[in-house]
Amino acid sequence: MAAPLLEVAGVGKRFGRLTVLDDVSFSLAPGEAFGIVGPNGAGKSTLLNVVNGVLRPDAGSVTFDGADVTRAGAAARCRAGMGRSYQIPRPFGGMTVLENALVAASFGGGHSGRAATDCAWGALETAGLGNQADVPAGSLRLLDRKRLELARALATEPRLVLLDEIAGGLTEAEVPALVETVRGLVAQGVAVVWIEHVVHALVAVVTRLLCLTYGRVLAVGDPHAVLADPQVVEVYLGSTIGGDDPVVEAT
Amino acid sequence: MNTVNAVVQGVLLGGLYALVAAGLSLVFGVMRIVNLAHGVLAVLAAYGSLLLGEHLGWNPFLSLLVVVPAMAALGYALQRALLDRALRGGELAPLLVTFGLAIVIQNLLLETFSADTQRLDVGAFGGASIELTDGLAIGWFPLLAAAAGVLVIAGLGQFLARTRTGRAMRATSDDQEAAQLMGIDNRRLYAVATAIALGTVAIAGVFLGSRSTFDPSAGATTLIFAFEAVVIGGLGSLWGTLLGGVVLGVAQGLGAAIDPAYGVLAGHLVFLAVLAVRPRGLLPSAVTA
Numbered sequence: 018m019a020a021p022l023l024e025v026a027g028v029g030k031r032f033g034r035l036t037v038l039d040d041v042s043f044s045l046a047p048g049e050a051f052g053i054v055g056p057n058g059a060g061k062s063t064l065l066n067v068v069n070g071v072l073r074p075d076a077g078s079v080t081f082d083g084a085d086v087t088r089a090g091a092a093a094r095c096r097a098g099m100g101r102s103y104q105i106p107r108p109f110g111g112m113t114v115l116e117n118a119l120v121a122a123s124f125g126g127g128h129s130g131r132a133a134t135d136c137a138w139g140a141l142e143t144a145g146l147g148n149q150a151d152v153p154a155g156s157l158r159l160l161d162r163k164r165l166e167l168a169r170a171l172a173t174e175p176r177l178v179l180l181d182e183i184a185g186g187l188t189e190a191e192v193p194a195l196v197e198t199v200r201g202l203v204a205q206g207v208a209v210v211w212i213e214h215v216v217h218a219l220v221a222v223v224t225r226l227l228c229l230t231y232g233r234v235l236a237v238g239d240p241h242a243v244l245a246d247p248q249v250v251e252v253y254l255g256s257t258i259g260g261d262d263p264v265v266e267a268t
Numbered sequence: 269m270n271t272v273n274a275v276v277q278g279v280l281l282g283g284l285y286a287l288v289a290a291g292l293s294l295v296f297g298v299m300r301i302v303n304l305a306h307g308v309l310a311v312l313a314a315y316g317s318l319l320l321g322e323h324l325g326w327n328p329f330l331s332l333l334v335v336v337p338a339m340a341a342l343g344y345a346l347q348r349a350l351l352d353r354a355l356r357g358g359e360l361a362p363l364l365v366t367f368g369l370a371i372v373i374q375n376l377l378l379e380t381f382s383a384d385t386q387r388l389d390v391g392a393f394g395g396a397s398i399e400l401t402d403g404l405a406i407g408w409f410p411l412l413a414a415a416a417g418v419l420v421i422a423g424l425g426q427f428l429a430r431t432r433t434g435r436a437m438r439a440t441s442d443d444q445e446a447a448q449l450m451g452i453d454n455r456r457l458y459a460v461a462t463a464i465a466l467g468t469v470a471i472a473g474v475f476l477g478s479r480s481t482f483d484p485s486a487g488a489t490t491l492i493f494a495f496e497a498v499v500i501g502g503l504g505s506l507w508g509t510l511l512g513g514v515v516l517g518v519a520q521g522l523g524a525a526i527d528p529a530y531g532v533l534a535g536h537l538v539f540l541a542v543l544a545v546r547p548r549g550l551l552p553s554a555v556t557a
Contacts, residue, residue, distance in 0.1 A: 090448065092449075092454070109438065112435065112438055121450040121451070123432045123435070125450050127451075129432060133432070173451055
């Protein structure tokens, strides 16, 4: 078995007296597509923040590509090959779409001059923003802002991308295009950790799924098996995916 | 004619104010720090030029070759050693730290150079002028100072628009945390921004010191004029800073045309009026999402 690209071991995080993450462990092989589901407040975004260095864990360690990065900052982890897109898009509003991607390509990707521009263009094309390169990022609508989040993460030329609810807030018609984009990434060999409430989008791409509740790992493994787990079903009962998700209903 | 003259001289003076304010505007734009030591740092640069003139006989313009890099290096060190720590202490800490720094530098200057007023000597060039019409003349020196202001602002604008580091500064200014996720080391970036700011304030200090007399306490007025130019123009907008400087300069010129004692007062009144009517300034920077 190949050495894991990402290894999260026994991670814990508290905000004051509130335990947000408790002994969370999982690992990811290079090029693997990994999904995370869980109810609101389960600690999913906090987990991504610990993985990419925006937050320091109170316990446990994060190993990326064989190196312990638990103490490394977010910028260093980005340069090491970890890209991240936010749940709520955070474009650099005063800059154009291309400049946004160019910043990511120059610093995260380590390119300069012509190579940086090419890399930024490539990321915009992949994310479907090629025709809006000169638009100020602040004036994009939601779908395009989500695409820009993805494009910026891609322009850092990551080996691992952390996607935080990129399908959330989109219409049903917009989701398939995004799923195709992520599938394309995985096909290129980029590993993906994807948090999503739109479970059918997730199941269409990932090969393993982790369910997080109250900061703990409830179940992890084959996506269909995890979604069929009685505990997981109970957690989701009455919430968005329990009723309308075909995968859950089928099992 | 008197009014036209006052406006023309005011515009030129405004260019100099913009030169002083450019670094203040840059540092605020990138780091959201209001550097209260900005004025006294300009005075420090003027004293540096004075020393080079006294000991080596260098013309103030020649001294820029040494003073500008020296001040830029000081800026880099200052950011790494002091202001980075202050930034971690919340919003108030940088204000207090730069205020303290201003007092320390001012008193060091007082200790070293005494409170005597000084002036940098640019030779005959300082008084030469072009006679446009009867009663309207433009001095070569004010013209050069204004040109330097426009060049510095334009240069900074190009730097921010076109270079890798400049784009990183704009990204960090928009969203510091997201910028780090793009792999930007914000501490190094901040140090570069402060170095550039102090390089420009060094140019400003030498021009200010050649235009009129200065002493160790001159930093306070310098800071106020620069601050007014930045606020009138709109926080974080470089071209706004140039416009703000010109508005301030013209207001002072017109005020002084009525009575020499009214010059500074008129500037302050216009500043207050702009704050009341357009609190975001005349050319506020683009609203970030």
